[in-house]
Amino acid sequence: MRVELTAAERSRLRELSVERSLGERSGFVRPELRSRWQQLQDDIARAHGVHPADARFRADGASGRAWIEVSPRSAEAHAAAAVRFARAVEAFAVEDLPMDVDAASAVRLRAKLEAGGPILVGERHGVEQNPLVA
């Protein structure tokens, strides 16, 4: 099945793809940009009622057209992914990690918490997350 993209969707993809291609030429695509690209494609797929995992984005440079090729994963594949994930949750070993906090940070953190916070922790999306940390 093929789903044509709207002009607005093509425009948003084009805008971000320019940023991506600049990064690719320099040999480094910022993780944030990868994440935004993925999220944009996921949102567009969902807007057309397509599960993001089933969507393959295609474009024709000559005509400027862009579309989604829909290749549905089987219900079995969805179910298998869900089972794998649920098992991984059960298998994850939660443990406390030692913290080494310098005096200046401790004072500052305490003052901010007494003022009500919040603490905003900025992470890098991707495989390097360590959920034990926060």
Next chain:
Amino acid sequence: MVGLEWSTDLQPAVDAFLAGGPLAAETFTDSGDGRITAGHFAVLRSLRREGRLDRVVVFDPSPWPGTWSERDREMAAHLLRETRDVPALVMAGGLHTRLRRHRHGEPLGAHVAQARPGTVEVRVRYPGDVVVRAGRDTCRLRSAGAWLELTVPDSRPGVTPAG
């Protein structure tokens, strides 16, 4: 309270899980960018069982608005509305948690800091970024100018719902 940069569509499934229900894993199976991992659920459940976690608020709007700054403004508004004066630990991408405008636009952190003067930014650093002087299993929190810097111990590939 914990805030996470997960889609607001997922709030009911997160609430049900924290209430002790089974994980509706199929709800999450299109997430593969690392924002959601098996470890997150294990840690949230553990915190809840220990009585250290009251609520989880997910705040990434669905669908996304048109621009980066609009998305961050919506995320901040949602977060502020849901947290009010409750102490909160909020995790999001490092560009969203900055407290000042940067080249991508006006980040979530700037909006939150304007409304909540007690806001503090912590930037996570990874073992590959620096020479880790403390033990490899130790987290280090250091002051780094206008923000705090948390160097985490070894990380490992996370298991995402998309597999």
